[in-house]
Amino acid sequence: MKKILFLLLIVFVFSVDSFAEKVFFADGSRNKKEIALTFDDGPGYNTEEVLSILRLKKVKATFFLLGESIESKPYLVKEIAEDGHEIASHTYKHINFYKYKYKKTEDYNKLKDKISKNLLKNQRLIEKFAGYKPKLVRFPHGYMRQPALDVARENGYKVINWSFGTDWNEFDSYEHLLGAYLEHAKPGTIFLMHDLKDNSLLVEMLPQLIDILQFVGYKFVTVSELLNFN
Ligand SMILES: [Zn+2]
Known part of the structure; x- marks a missing residue:
């Protein structure tokens, strides 16, 4: 009897584990010297400059595109795709879902519906x-609570946050920005940057960040490559 119970327990644990397939990621494997560069909120002002740097350095990155930005510069989506970068979703509008509370089932479902509409509207634009x-998908502000994870899972998405990012903060020189990113470079790192606005420090830093990390043996890959989704 004890043996049967033990076997049942193993079957139960195994099935629970395989049912809850992992949907949220913020890092890759620490065993491979690979790093993924990611750009959020675009396409925008800095996108063409970023693309030309990546082209020159022969590096592939991942762009989490925002629907409202796509609508203002749709031609850049084609350019990003043609250059072989990975295109991912940042949903349609930059909504801070952390503002919505959901103690009641009704509120939970309403929030899920809002998230899902934003995700699917952007999906149609990217398609x-x-x-x-x-x-x-990377939800605005790195939102990663259960309603968003459920929506992602139901629609066949993985939720991707980041290991380190700081390009939205004020730096007095690009060297200081470069130093901050270099300090956080580890195997499996996902770096967050933004290409929507004019950010001269970022475009000054990016070529050097790539050169230095390649020199010490890092390979730049897309997020799907980093996490072996392909
Ligand atoms: Zn964003």
Whole structure:
């Protein structure tokens, strides 16, 4: 009897584990010297400059595109896709879902509906301009609570946050910004940056960040490559 119970327990644990497939990620494996560069909120002012740096350095990155930005610069989505970068979703509007409370089931469902509408509206835009459905989503402000994880899972997305990012903070020189990113470079790191606004420090820093990390043996890959989703 004890043996049967033990076997049942193993079957139960195994099935619970395989049911709850992992949907949230902020790092890759620490065993491989690979890093993923990610750019949020675009396409925008800095996108073309970022693309030309990546082209020159022969590096592939991942762009988490915002629907409202796509609508203002749709031609850039095609350019990002043609350069072989990974296109991912940052949803349609930059909504801070942390503001919404959901103690009651009714509120939980309402919030899920809001998140899902934003995700699907952006999916249609990306499909239209890039020609494929993205597999990855980063919710605005790194929102990662259960309603968003449920929506992502139901729609076949993985939720991707980041290991380190600081380009939205004020730095007095690009060297200081570079130092901050270098300090956090580890195998499996996902770096967050932004390409929506004019950020001269970022575009000054980026080529050097790539050169230095390649020199010490890092390879730059897309997020799907870093996490072995392909
Ligand atoms: Zn954002």
